[in-house]
Amino acid sequence: MKKAISLILVMLLAFAICVPSFAANEPGGTTTLEYTVAASYEITIPENVVITEGTGSGAVSVNAGSLILAGEKITFTITEATNYDGGFKLVNGADATILLDYTIANDVTPVVLDEAFLVATAAEANAGKAATLTYTTDDAVAAGEYTDTITITVATVDA
Amino acid sequence: MAVALVLVLAFAISVPGFAADFELSSETTQGVPVTFGVAQSFLVTIPEAVALDANGEGSGTVSVSDAILPFGESLTVTITGATNYDAGFRLKDGDNDSFIGYAIKKGENLIQKDIAFLTVAAGDSTGSIQLDFAASAATIAGQYSDNLTFTVAVA
Numbered sequence: 001m002k003k004a005i006s007l008i009l010v011m012l013l014a015f016a017i018c019v020p021s022f023a024a025n026e027p028g029g030t031t032t033l034e035y036t037v038a039a040s041y042e043i044t045i046p047e048n049v050v051i052t053e054g055t056g057s058g059a060v061s062v063n064a065g066s067l068i069l070a071g072e073k074i075t076f077t078i079t080e081a082t083n084y085d086g087g088f089k090l091v092n093g094a095d096a097t098i099l100l101d102y103t104i105a106n107d108v109t110p111v112v113l114d115e116a117f118l119v120a121t122a123a124e125a126n127a128g129k130a131a132t133l134t135y136t137t138d139d140a141v142a143a144g145e146y147t148d149t150i151t152i153t154v155a156t157v158d159a
Numbered sequence: 160m161a162v163a164l165v166l167v168l169a170f171a172i173s174v175p176g177f178a179a180d181f182e183l184s185s186e187t188t189q190g191v192p193v194t195f196g197v198a199q200s201f202l203v204t205i206p207e208a209v210a211l212d213a214n215g216e217g218s219g220t221v222s223v224s225d226a227i228l229p230f231g232e233s234l235t236v237t238i239t240g241a242t243n244y245d246a247g248f249r250l251k252d253g254d255n256d257s258f259i260g261y262a263i264k265k266g267e268n269l270i271q272k273d274i275a276f277l278t279v280a281a282g283d284s285t286g287s288i289q290l291d292f293a294a295s296a297a298t299i300a301g302q303y304s305d306n307l308t309f310t311v312a313v314a
Contacts, residue, residue, distance in 0.1 A: 028310040029205035035215060035250050039300035067300040070255035126298040
């Protein structure tokens with residue numbers, strides 16, 4: 001019993017001695033805020049282009065509000081043309097052997113197969129950017145309806 | 160062992176009496192100050208990370224618990240640092256120089272840098288605030304982040 005009482009008293013004394021040890025205290029912490037903005041874009045490509053009297057046009061665009069990754073760009077490229085043979089060609093619907101050359105221009109710049117004709121940075125894409133392609137045919141040697149199908153590939157690549 | 164402990168205790172208790180100089184025949188009283196200090200203590204919980212959803216919104220709770228504060232003082236929690244701050248909170252896209260502004264709100268109230276948003280007064284042991292984060296509309300896709308520094312002070 002004496003041993004127990006002595007131990008308790010010593011513990012109380014030790015506690016009393018420890019009490020005055022206040023310390024300045026200005027702790028803190030950090031929070032990491034994370035936000036992923038997924039890439040997304042909206043483009044407009046004409047379903048068809050009608051050429052009358054040798055010329056026609058159609059607008060291609062990346063629409064405002066599109067989100068491209070920083071450091072990347074969006075490109076529009078004609079990667080295929082059904083009747084392509086060293087140049088764009090329309091084919092006569094009644095006689096496939098009758099071809100009619102045509103050119104495509106972005107403003108005054110000729111559009112070439114496999115070369116991007118419209119490029120937009122992330123900021124430009126978000127603001128919206130368009131190109132109006134003008135299609136111009138050579139003079140026809142035979143009447144009739146001529147067609148071609150071009151494939152426009154849209155891609156995001158490193159800027 | 161018991162004897163030794165009691166002796167040590169008796170010695171410690173008798174120490175304050177050494178300075179007094181008593182006359183043998185007089186009756187003297189000596190006041191013995193007894194103090195009991197309680198150290199301030201508190202537990203502040205700050206979220207390690209807050210992820211914003213696809214809409215640029217997210218929330219995190221900062222809380223204070225088990226607070227024991229000195230009389231007349233209060234504990235405050237303040238955002239004192241934000242890595243990409245420039246007259247407003249901003250998220251930054253990795254190594255790119257793309258930024259998105261964002262707001263931090265407590266309910267409908269905007270939280271400002273260097274102004275306490277959570278205060279716990281002495282006598283109160285807890286406090287909690289949900290911080291709502293809302294990013295502005297993005298113009299460029301990417302992985303954005305910011306790092307907030309919270310400072311807790313008692314004054």
